[in-house]
Amino acid sequence: MKHLGLAGLLFAVTGCMHRPAPVASPEVAQGIQFPEWSKAASTTVQGPQLKALQIALDDFMPPGRSAPGDADPMAQCLFQLTTYDAWVQRGDKMTFIHFTPLEDERCGLRPEVMDAGANYAISDEGVILKRE
Numbered sequence: 001m002k003h004l005g006l007a008g009l010l011f012a013v014t015g016c017m018h019r020p021a022p023v024a025s026p027e028v029a030q031g032i033q034f035p036e037w038s039k040a041a042s043t044t045v046q047g048p049q050l051k052a053l054q055i056a057l058d059d060f061m062p063p064g065r066s067a068p069g070d071a072d073p074m075a076q077c078l079f080q081l082t083t084y085d086a087w088v089q090r091g092d093k094m095t096f097i098h099f100t101p102l103e104d105e106r107c108g109l110r111p112e113v114m115d116a117g118a119n120y121a122i123s124d125e126g127v128i129l130k131r132e
Contacts, residue, residue, distance in 0.1 A: 019063065049088050052095035052122035057081075059128060060099055060118050077107035084117070094123050 035041070045053065067079035077083050083106045087098040100117040103109045121129040 048124045049095045051126055055122050055126055056097040056120040074109055077103050077109055094121050096121055
């Protein structure tokens with residue numbers, strides 16, 4: 001029992017525990033109408049790509065990660081997932097993912113010369129083959 005408590009504490013301290021997304025009230029949900037689903041009107045992310053995207057996201061921006069309290073506006077911007085777009089391409093038994101920041105559009109900041117994005121190659125088995 002003591003080991004179980006320690007394991008739970010370690011997960012909590014490291015930010016590895018899953019935090020569920022907030023759920024809107026029933027009144028808000030009632031006003032939402034789902035579209036008619038069709039492949040032509042949708043973007044399909046296939047299973048291996050979806051798995052790769054989740055792995056890359058968890059590595060690039062781990063749950064619980066946040067900007068330091070004294071961070072400048074650019075650092076605060078780059079610590080927000082909504083600052084980034086993800087480009088996903090299928091490879092041979094792998095998926096390539098590129099995260100690119102849009103600090104000008106999403107935060108109203110002038111982009112810096114340095115690209116704060118990241119590239120990943122993730123195998124269909126879920127292994128990070130390469131990141132830069």
